[in-house]
Amino acid sequence: MTNTLHRFGSRDSLRDDYIIFAMAARGINDQGAPPKLQTFLRLALKHHPINVGNAVKGGIFRASKALTPLAHWRRREFIAPEEVVESIDTCTTVSAVFDDPANLEAFLTELRGADLGISINIAALTDEARTCCQRAGITRHSVEYSLGFHGDLNRLPDRHVLELSTMCGHGMVAHNLAKKMLDWVKEGRRDPRQAATYLAKFCTCGIYNTTRAIRVLEEARVGK
Amino acid sequence: MQIDHGKCVACGNCIPICPMGAIYIDPAVNRATVNLDECVECFTCYRGMSKEYLNPTLVRTIRGFLKYLRIRFDPEPDVCPTDALTPQELTWPRIVRQAFSDPLVPHESTGIHGRGTEEVKTNDVTGRVNEGEAGFTIEFGRPGVGVRFRDIQKMTMALAPLPITFEKKNPVFSLMADSATGTIREDLLNEKVLSAIVELKTKLEHVPQVLRVVEEVSQDLETIVSIGVATRCDGQGDNALEPLLKREGYEFYRGKTNLGLGRRPAAVPA
Amino acid sequence: MTNTLHRSGPPESFRDDFIVFIRNSKGRNDVGSIPKLKEFLRTALRHRPVTISQYRFGSTVRPAEHLNPRIHWTRPVQDLTPEQIIEAITKDHTVAAIFDTPEAMASFLREVKAADWGLSVNVAGLTAPVHACAKRAGIVRHSVEYSLGFQGALDRLPERPVLELSTMCGHSMVSPNLARKMLEWVREGRRTPEQAAAYLGRFCSCGIFNPARAVRLLEAAQRGNR
Numbered sequence: 066m067t068n069t070l071h072r073f074g075s076r077d078s079l080r081d082d083y084i085i086f087a088m089a090a091r092g093i094n095d096q097g098a099p100p101k102l103q104t105f106l107r108l109a110l111k112h113h114p115i116n117v118g119n120a121v122k123g124g125i126f127r128a129s130k131a132l133t134p135l136a137h138w139r140r141r142e143f144i145a146p147e148e149v150v151e152s153i154d155t156c157t158t159v160s161a162v163f164d165d166p167a168n169l170e171a172f173l174t175e176l177r178g179a180d181l182g183i184s185i186n187i188a189a190l191t192d193e194a195r196t197c198c199q200r201a202g203i204t205r206h207s208v209e210y211s212l213g214f215h216g217d218l219n220r221l222p223d224r225h226v227l228e229l230s231t232m233c234g235h236g237m238v239a240h241n242l243a244k245k246m247l248d249w250v251k252e253g254r255r256d257p258r259q260a261a262t263y264l265a266k267f268c269t270c271g272i273y274n275t276t277r278a279i280r281v282l283e284e285a286r287v288g289k
Numbered sequence: 290m291q292i293d294h295g296k297c298v299a300c301g302n303c304i305p306i307c308p309m310g311a312i313y314i315d316p317a318v319n320r321a322t323v324n325l326d327e328c329v330e331c332f333t334c335y336r337g338m339s340k341e342y343l344n345p346t347l348v349r350t351i352r353g354f355l356k357y358l359r360i361r362f363d364p365e366p367d368v369c370p371t372d373a374l375t376p377q378e379l380t381w382p383r384i385v386r387q388a389f390s391d392p393l394v395p396h397e398s399t400g401i402h403g404r405g406t407e408e409v410k411t412n413d414v415t416g417r418v419n420e421g422e423a424g425f426t427i428e429f430g431r432p433g434v435g436v437r438f439r440d441i442q443k444m445t446m447a448l449a450p451l452p453i454t455f456e457k458k459n460p461v462f463s464l465m466a467d468s469a470t471g472t473i474r475e476d477l478l479n480e481k482v483l484s485a486i487v488e489l490k491t492k493l494e495h496v497p498q499v500l501r502v503v504e505e506v507s508q509d510l511e512t513i514v515s516i517g518v519a520t521r522c523d524g525q526g527d528n529a530l531e532p533l534l535k536r537e538g539y540e541f542y543r544g545k546t547n548l549g550l551g552r553r554p555a556a557v558p559a
Numbered sequence: 560m561t562n563t564l565h566r567s568g569p570p571e572s573f574r575d576d577f578i579v580f581i582r583n584s585k586g587r588n589d590v591g592s593i594p595k596l597k598e599f600l601r602t603a604l605r606h607r608p609v610t611i612s613q614y615r616f617g618s619t620v621r622p623a624e625h626l627n628p629r630i631h632w633t634r635p636v637q638d639l640t641p642e643q644i645i646e647a648i649t650k651d652h653t654v655a656a657i658f659d660t661p662e663a664m665a666s667f668l669r670e671v672k673a674a675d676w677g678l679s680v681n682v683a684g685l686t687a688p689v690h691a692c693a694k695r696a697g698i699v700r701h702s703v704e705y706s707l708g709f710q711g712a713l714d715r716l717p718e719r720p721v722l723e724l725s726t727m728c729g730h731s732m733v734s735p736n737l738a739r740k741m742l743e744w745v746r747e748g749r750r751t752p753e754q755a756a757a758y759l760g761r762f763c764s765c766g767i768f769n770p771a772r773a774v775r776l777l778e779a780a781q782r783g784n785r
Contacts, residue, residue, distance in 0.1 A: 219718070219722065221714075222717055226717075241743070244739060248304070248305070248736070251301075251313045252314050253316055285310070287311075287313055287324045288312075288313065288324045305736035306737055307734055308731045308732065333732045340623070341627075366737070366741075366744070366758055392730040392765065393615050393764055407582075407584055410582060410679055410681050414584040415584055418702060424704075431730075432565070432716070432731055433716075433717070434715045483731050504710055508710075508711070510711045510712060512711055512712055513713065515710075516706075516708070516710065518707060519702055520702065521702050522699070522703060526694070526699045526700040530705070531703075534707070539708075541706060541708070543566065543684065543705075543706050544703055544705040545563065545683045545704040546682045546684075546693065546700050547700065547703070548668070548681065548682065548693055548698050548701060549698065549702075550675070550676070550679065550680045551588065551678050551679030553587050554588055554590075554677075
C-alpha cells in the first residue's frame with residue numbers, strides 16, 4: 066500500500082486528501098482479521114468517507130462487467146459501500162478516504178475505542194495527520210515521508226495530470242486518461258464529477274479521492 | 290481575446306490551441322470562454338486557426354444531434370467554423386501582454402521590436418559580446434507556461450547587485466522602475482505574458498555567480514526559466530565559456546552558432 | 560529569433576534539426592538586404608532543405624482565412640510552394656532554411672560563404688556538428704550561444720514527447736495541448752504523422768517548425784515510444 070505515499074501536489078493541493086487504511090501483519094495478527102477489517106470500514110462509513118476500498122476487490126468506483134448500450138446515457142456511478150464491506154473475505158488491506166479532517170478525527174476517536182488490534186495508517190499531510198491523531202488521543206507510532214520524484218523528470222507529464230494520476234499509486238490511472246479527462250472537462254464533454262468517476266474506476270484499491278480530483282479538474286478547466 | 294458567444298458553437302477546437310490553456314467551455318452558457326486573467330493576448334487562436342464562416346445555428350443543431358447519439362465529428366483540428374474569436378481593444382497595462390506574447394507585433398508599449406534584442410545573432414556586426422565576456426538571455430514563461438512580471442522582478446532584483454550590466458535595449462529593461470535595484474513598474478507586476486527575456490552581460494569569471502543566483506531564484510518561481518549564455522569565439526572557433534560551463538556541471542549540446550559572415554559597411558560608423 | 564535556442568530533447572533527438580538563418584543588423588547593414596535574403600533562400604533550395612521560411616510570414620504551411628467546408632476531407636499537406644515564400648519577401652525580416660542532415664547543411668554553408676552577402680548567418684542546432692560543418696565549409700565560427708535548458712517550476716511542463724514538438728516554435732505558438740492532441744490522434748489512427756505535423760506547423764508564425772523531425776517524433780509515438 067505504498068501506493069498512497071507519493072501523491073503528487075503542493076501542500077495546498079493535498080489539503081482535502083486523507084486516506085486511512087487498516088491491515089494485519091502477515092503471520093502475526095492476521096488470524097481472524099477479516100471481521101476486524103469489516104468493522105473498520107463500517108465504523109468509517111459513519112463518518113462520511115468519499116471512498117472506501119478493499120485492496121483485492123476494489124472500491125465503490127469500479128468497472129461494470131455487463132453494460133447495456135443505454136449506459137452511454139445513464140450509468141450507475143458507484144456501488145453501495147456495504148458491498149465493499151461484504152466483499153472482505155481474506156486478510157487484505159482496507160481503506161477509507163476522507164476529504165475533511167474533522168470527519169477523520171471523529172472516525173479516529175471511535176476507532177481508538179474499538180481497539181481492533183490491527184495496524185492503522187494515515188496517508189496525508191503528516192502534520193495534519195498528527196494533529197488529528199492527537200485530538201483523538203493517539204500518539205503516532207511511526208512515520209514515513211515522501212521525498213518526491215527524482216531522475217529523468219522530463220518524462221513526467223505536467224502537474225495537473227500528475228495530481229490526478231498519482232492518486233492511484235499503483236499507476237493504474239494512466240497519465241493519458243487523466244489528460245483526456247482534463248481535456249473533456251475543458252471542452253464541456255463531461256462535468257468534473259463524471260470525469261473524476263471515470264478515473265476512480267481504474268483505481269483497484271479504492272483509494273482514489275474524487276473530491277480532490279473534481280477540484281483539480283475545475284481548476285484546470287479555467288487554466289489555473 | 291474574447292469569443293463571440295453569438296457565433297461560438299462550442300466545438301472546442303480552440304481549446305488545445307491556446308498556449309496558456311486559458312480557453313474552456315463554460316458549462317453555464319455552453320460556449321467557449323476565455324479566462325482573461327490567464328490569457329496573454331498572444332493571438333495564437335485568432336491568427337493561427339483557419340476560418341470557415343458557417344451558420345452557427347445550423348452547426349449547433351447538427352452538433353447537438355450528433356452529441357445526443359454520442360457520435361463525435363472528426364473535423365480539421367485547427368479550424369474555427371464560425372469565426373467566433375474576437376480581439377478586444379487593449380489598453381495599458383493589458384497591452385503589455387500582447388507586446389510580449391505576440392511575436393508579430395512590435396513592442397509599441399516599450400518602443401522595441403521583439404521580446405529581446407538581436408543578441409548574439411548579429412554579434413559579428415555589433416560586437417556586443419567580446420572574448421572574455423558572456424551575454425546571458427534569461428527567459429521566463431516558456432515553453433507554454435507564461436509568467437507574471439512579479440516573478441520576473443524577483444530575478445531582476447536578485448541579479449541587480451551582481452557585477453552585471455542589463456542590456457538597455459531590452460524590453461524588460463524599459464519597464465524597470467529602477468534598474469539599479471531591478472524593480473519593475475508597480476502597475477505591471479500582475480500582468481501575465483507568454484514569455485519575456487532579461488538580457489545582461491558580464492565577465493566570464495562572474496558566470497558561475499550569475500548562474501547560481503538564477504538557479505536559486507528559479508526555485509522560488511511559479512514559472513519556467515530558460516537560460517542561454519553566449520560568448521565570442523577565438524581565431525580557431527573555440528571559446529573559454531564551454532569548459533567553464535562544464536566545470537559548473539551544466540549539460541549542454543545545443544545552441545546558436547554565429548558564423549561570422551556579417552559585416553558592417555564602411556559607411557556605417559562603429 | 561531566440562525562438563530557435565531552447566528546443567527540448569536529448570542530443571539524439573536533434574540529429575535531423577539544423578536551422579540556418581540570415582539577418583541584418585538594424586541601422587548597420589540593413590540597406591538593400593532584401594535581394595540577399597531571397598538569394599539566400601534560393602541557394603538553400605538547391606541543397607534540399609526540409610522547409611524554408613520567412614519570419615512573421617511562415618513556411619509552406621500557413622493558416623487560411625477562408626476555408627471551404629470540403630477541406631475537412633481534401634486539405635493538402637502543403638499550402639504554399641517554396642517559391643511563393645521567396646516571392647512574398649517584401650521586408651528585411653529574418654529568413655531561414657531547415658535541414659535534416661549535417662551534410663546538406665555543410666554543402667549549403669559552403670555556398671553561403673562563397674556568396675559573401677555580408678549579413679549575419681547563424682545556425683541553431685547541436686553545437687558540435689555545426690562547428691564541424693562550419694570548419695568543413697571553411698568557416699571559423701564567430702560566437703556561440705548555448706542553451707542551458709529549463710529551471711524553475713518544472714512540474715508545470717508537459718512530458719518529453721509533447722515538449723519536443725511544442726518547443727519547435729520557441730515563441731510558444733505551438734501549444735503543448737495541441738501537440739499532445741496530435742500525438743493522440745496519430746496513436747489513435749485519426750491522422751497520419753505528416754498531417755499532424757502540418758497542423759502543428761501552421762501555428763509557427765516564423766515557419767521554423769521542422770516538419771521532418773516532427774514526423775519522426777510522431778511516428779515514434781505511434782509505435783508507443785514515450
